[in-house]
Amino acid sequence: MAETPVPPDVMPSLDDFLCFAIYATSHAFTRVYKPLLDPLGLTYPQYLVMVALWERDDQTVGSIGDKLSLESSTLTPLLKRLETANYLRRSRDPDDERQVRVQLSDAGRALRERANAIPNCILAASGMSLGQLQRLQSETMALCRALQASRTG
Template sequence: MSDLVAHNLIAPYLSPMSLDDPLSLDRQLCFPLYAAARAMTQAYAPLLSKLGLTYPQYLVLLVLWETDGETVKGMGERLYLDSGTLTPLLKRMESQGLVRRERSAEDARSVRIHLTSGGRALRRKAASIPEAMACKLGLTLEEATRLRRDVMRLFEVLSRSHVDSSK
């Protein structure tokens, strides 16, 4: 992303004083993204607490509702979580009766995560969450689609940049 493009994306949100200081918090693209991510997680909290879930647990269930029997490694890759974060999360979910962990018959080093009947039943209860969140956001479908596309594009650029810089 060129400096001019970045400036044009950020400039409407800057206070006049911050234009002179490149280290002003108002001038950083990272801060509104960080704040929005925190606010999004907090917006989910009351909806998920009714189901006895945390936001990370909800993300795990979203993956398993798509692909029951996902490996721990695959789950970590999908959610961008390392095993040090994911393993305790899965253990808590197992103790809640939402998932069960099972060693793969093909590869004893691999652990697969399966939904229990309780985990499958939560899907019906969670079905209203996307619509409730859409109402909270107050965006049109077009705005939400564009925002998701732009955030994903930013993520892809940053991911490529991270991979390139680690070589």
């Protein structure tokens, strides 16, 4: 007889849901980032895109979407706002006109300096040690990969 860790006839309390802990913490991060990002004129998802571009410039919309798990329907308007803010340029790849290459502008590269202090602010706000955070990070990413795999499989 198989074990049923969560009895099928009982709905747990909201506080027992890992998904809810992740959901609430994601929003909590957004709220902690907001006062740090407002002076830079960035939203939190826009900041993630900038981090991805600081890590590697000249990416396509698709490769950014793969990295952030976002669809073009989300990224296209977001990238247009970053282009309007003059942080990047979008241009069709001459070798494959289907692709749009996203490249940092001078202002976008310069923004990196002003964003350098943010990670330590977040570290302080988390109230955890770097080691704890790294362990939590790797376990969360493992969960994320498992969830993604469960959809394809």
